Amino acid sequence: xTSAPTQPAAEAGGCPFHRAGHHAGEPAPNGxxxxxxxxxxxxxxxxxxxxxxxxxxxxxxxEPVFWSPRLGYWVVSRYDDIKAIFRDNLTFSPSIALEKIxxxxxxxxxxxxxxxxxxxxxxxNEDEPAHMARRRELLxxxxxxxxxxxxxxxxxxxxxxxxAIIDRGRADLVAELFWEVPLTVALHFLGVPxxxxxxxxxxxxxxxxNTWGRPSPAQQVEVAEGVGxxxxxxxxxxxxxxxxxxxxxxxxxxxxxxxxxxxxxxxSYLHSMMMAIIVAxxxxxxxxxxxxxxxxxxxxxxxxxxxxxxxxIPAAAEECLRHSGSVVAWRRLATREVEVGGVTIxxxxxxxxxxxxxxxxxxxxENPDELDIYRDNAVDHLTFGYGSHQCMGKNLGRxxxxxxxxxxxxxxxxxxxxxxxxxFLPNTSFRGPEALWVRWDPAQNPERRDPALRTAQxxxxxxxxxSRAIVRRVSVARAAPEAEGILGVTLVDPxxxxxxxxxxxxxxxLVLPSGESRKYSLCGPADSGEWRLAVLCEPEGRGGSRWVxxxxxxxxxxxxxxxxxHFRLDEGAEGYLLIAGGIGIxxxxxxxxxLKALGKPYELHYAGxxxxxxxFLARLERDHGAALRLYPxxxxxxLDLAALLAEPRQGQLxxxxxxxxxxxxxxxxxxxxxxxxxxVEHFSAEGTALDPEREQAFEVVLxxxxxxxxxxxxxxxxxxxxxxxxxVPSDCEEGLCGSCEVAVLDGEIDHxxxxxxxxxxxxxxRLMSCCSRAKGKRLVLGL
Numbered sequence: 152x153t154s155a156p157t158q159p160a161a162e163a164g165g166c167p168f169h170r171a172g173h174h175a176g177e178p179a180p181n182g183x184x185x186x187x188x189x190x191x192x193x194x195x196x197x198x199x200x201x202x203x204x205x206x207x208x209x210x211x212x213x214e215p216v217f218w219s220p221r222l223g224y225w226v227v228s229r230y231d232d233i234k235a236i237f238r239d240n241l242t243f244s245p246s247i248a249l250e251k252i253x254x255x256x257x258x259x260x261x262x263x264x265x266x267x268x269x270x271x272x273x274x275x276n277e278d279e280p281a282h283m284a285r286r287r288e289l290l291x292x293x294x295x296x297x298x299x300x301x302x303x304x305x306x307x308x309x310x311x312x313x314x315a316i317i318d319r320g321r322a323d324l325v326a327e328l329f330w331e332v333p334l335t336v337a338l339h340f341l342g343v344p345x346x347x348x349x350x351x352x353x354x355x356x357x358x359x360x361n362t363w364g365r366p367s368p369a370q371q372v373e374v375a376e377g378v379g380x381x382x383x384x385x386x387x388x389x390x391x392x393x394x395x396x397x398x399x400x401x402x403x404x405x406x407x408x409x410x411x412x413x414x415x416x417x418x419s420y421l422h423s424m425m426m427a428i429i430v431a432x433x434x435x436x437x438x439x440x441x442x443x444x445x446x447x448x449x450x451x452x453x454x455x456x457x458x459x460x461x462x463x464i465p466a467a468a469e470e471c472l473r474h475s476g477s478v479v480a481w482r483r484l485a486t487r488e489v490e491v492g493g494v495t496i497x498x499x500x501x502x503x504x505x506x507x508x509x510x511x512x513x514x515x516x517e518n519p520d521e522l523d524i525y526r527d528n529a530v531d532h533l534t535f536g537y538g539s540h541q542c543m544g545k546n547l548g549r550x551x552x553x554x555x556x557x558x559x560x561x562x563x564x565x566x567x568x569x570x571x572x573x574x575f576l577p578n579t580s581f582r583g584p585e586a587l588w589v590r591w592d593p594a595q596n597p598e599r600r601d602p603a604l605r606t607a608q609x610x611x612x613x614x615x616x617x618s619r620a621i622v623r624r625v626s627v628a629r630a631a632p633e634a635e636g637i638l639g640v641t642l643v644d645p646x647x648x649x650x651x652x653x654x655x656x657x658x659x660x661l662v663l664p665s666g667e668s669r670k671y672s673l674c675g676p677a678d679s680g681e682w683r684l685a686v687l688c689e690p691e692g693r694g695g696s697r698w699v700x701x702x703x704x705x706x707x708x709x710x711x712x713x714x715x716x717h718f719r720l721d722e723g724a725e726g727y728l729l730i731a732g733g734i735g736i737x738x739x740x741x742x743x744x745x746l747k748a749l750g751k752p753y754e755l756h757y758a759g760x761x762x763x764x765x766x767f768l769a770r771l772e773r774d775h776g777a778a779l780r781l782y783p784x785x786x787x788x789x790l791d792l793a794a795l796l797a798e799p800r801q802g803q804l805x806x807x808x809x810x811x812x813x814x815x816x817x818x819x820x821x822x823x824x825x826x827x828x829x830x831v832e833h834f835s836a837e838g839t840a841l842d843p844e845r846e847q848a849f850e851v852v853l854x855x856x857x858x859x860x861x862x863x864x865x866x867x868x869x870x871x872x873x874x875x876x877x878x879v880p881s882d883c884e885e886g887l888c889g890s891c892e893v894a895v896l897d898g899e900i901d902h903x904x905x906x907x908x909x910x911x912x913x914x915x916x917r918l919m920s921c922c923s924r925a926k927g928k929r930l931v932l933g934l
Contacts, residue, residue: 285416622711624708661684674736674767685767804830829908
């Protein structure tokens with residue numbers, strides 16, 4: 152099922168407070184007034200430290216780009232704006248990413264000078280072209296194949312630490328596991344000798360507070376001592392590593408690159424990276440894991456679901472990274488005057504991108520404040536950044552989080568979060584609890600009954616979770632005919648909870664016993680806590696609907712994916728034509744319900760073979776009688792599309808679902824309507840499959856990541872991107888849903904999807920990576 156892409160209703164741009172005449176003290180550097188809330192914003196205040204996304208809810212809703220006089224930065228809070236900044240490293244320089252947000256005192260600078268502190272550029276804060284020249288040289292260790300070799304070591308470390316506490320019944324997981332294991336993994340990954348690990352562990356916190364915190368003058372001197380010792384000791388470790396010829400690890404790879412290409416990987420760069428990577432590879436994963444366990448354990452029903460269905464662990468880890476990631480903000484410097492979110496930022500403007508806020512933007516994530524381990528687009532989060540500066544170690548962090556979750560859900564499913572006050576190291580950019588106290592009854596440990604559970608591990612592929620693995624258990628509460636050949640099915644949560652709300656146009660993927668799936672639209676009500684479907688039996692179909700009609704009964708447990716919405720209703724139009732053919736009424740009735748609730752003008756045109764085959768007639772006549780037009784063919788009534796569509800209606804949108812012949816007729820009949828008026832949902836995927844015998848290989852250049860990949864004849868573009876560690880969401884992988892869309896900057900596209908309109912295809916600006924390919928030898932993508 153697909154829709155032609157919709158455009159959201161326009162939002163007011165520019166400076167809303169300038170237009171409204173609000174003033175608060177000195178103006179921003181661009182001359183605009185500063186709103187009272189912007190003037191009061193301070194990331195070191197308690198609200199931001201406790202929950203950055205919640206602290207900036209007002210900004211996402213009202214003022215997505217604002218000047219913070221207390222911080223001296225432009226703050227950006229919405230998803231699309233932050234992603235656009237990440238994509239343009241020339242306009243938005245990363246050079247200040249590691250700049251001290253609180254300037255050092257003279258006393259602290261003197262301490263650092265005593266240690267010859269000389270932190271230079273790293274991959275995090277380097278401008279182009281130097282950044283990608285170095286990044287390309289250092290990527291090999293981060294491929295999925297290379298990271299797979301580290302999994303046994305991670306598993307061993309987690310298991311040993313868990314063994315040490317499993318019979319205690321109470322522990323601070325941060326102190327016992329989450330801090331130590333990621334640090335040890337990071338140092339092993341780098342190749343640091345074990346005898347140096349304990350000393351380096353003591354220094355890493357000082358670097359975070361020094362760079363992103365607001366220490367007092369007295370604290371600055373103390374922190375500077377720690378940073379200086381960290382710098383000095385890491386240099387000593389590096390020199391010892393350089394003297395060895397038999398070492399293994401990423402630092403040894405860098406040392407070798409330093410000898411091969413000293414102009415690219417310089418001596419000073421080695422020392423800076425040694426210190427920076429220890430912090431980056433350690434703290435981000437430690438804090439992310441602590442955040443994940445806090446969020447999951449604070450929702451016992453979600454934790455129980457994860458224990459019962461460990462296949463969800465990759466999705467749960469990804470959702471935790473979105474909901475409560477460890478990296479909450481990054482910084483950029485505007486190299487020229489530029490407009491962001493309708494606000495002009497002058498050249499030299501410092502920008503704080505609050506990615507934690509972007510990850511809760513309802514314009515991109517449905518029900519963003521919910522922790523939904525079934526969310527299918529959690530991988531879109533910006534916790535890892537985006538583009539050429541996206542975290543190189545993201546898949547190592549995912550690996551560690553998944554192993555932590557797999558070991559604990561298997562060995563301590565009865566784990567409980569203790570009531571406690573959480574504290575956080577005060578800073579702008581990294582977040583996680585300093586302690587996480589939990590308890591459990593050792594007598595209930597499953598391995599006491601079955602010792603084999605201790606090692607009965609489940610492993611997961613390296614990389615982003617696949618949406619096909621995100622499967623939810625539901626129970627059938629009702630299965631009864633809605634019309635001739637149409638079975639109505641009501642689904643509920645087996646545990647007695649409420650199923651998540653959904654939006655009109657959403658569907659479920661029903662997983663069949665064969666492992667295949669079929670898509671069925673949800674047909675309301677959207678927020679009842681249960682899900683309703685209507686399934687037409689198609690004797691000549693592929694067998695899915697026959698199985699539903701034969702096997703689905705009250706009390707049966709089913710497995711579904713979703714809800715997912717690729718047929719989203721734009722609620723900003725002046726009026727609507729809703730057109731349904733046969734079973735296509737299922738998404739359309741949900742849209743009609745929503746438009747009625749909003750008080751929007753609409754017409755609902757519903758055609759079918761006869762009244763006995765048309766579902767929901769009584770409900771439609773009761774709830775939508777004034778707007779409803781019925782066309783039962785058995786009564787000689789036909790839907791006259793030519794007459795209905797003869798005159799384009801200003802400001803109106805058309806939403807339609809039904810047989811392909813109806814959708815084809817609509818496409819033809821609306822050719823004279825404004826572009827984007829028609830939105831349809833397809834059910835078939837003919838012509839989208841890969842045929843290696845007929846395909847040709849081609850090359851893709853990833854402009855944002857500065858990488859070039861080869862797409863062979865027997866692989867899709869989507870498969871090639873994922874093999875290179877590029878996160879691209881997907882759902883149907885048949886060219887129907889639009890979720891794997893990527894921007895195309897150059898090259899001619901062989902479009903094979905059923906998502907884009909004819910004019911969108913002619914524009915050559917985007918493609919569906921699951922099925923479409925290059926017509927020539929090369930495409931340039933905005934990835």
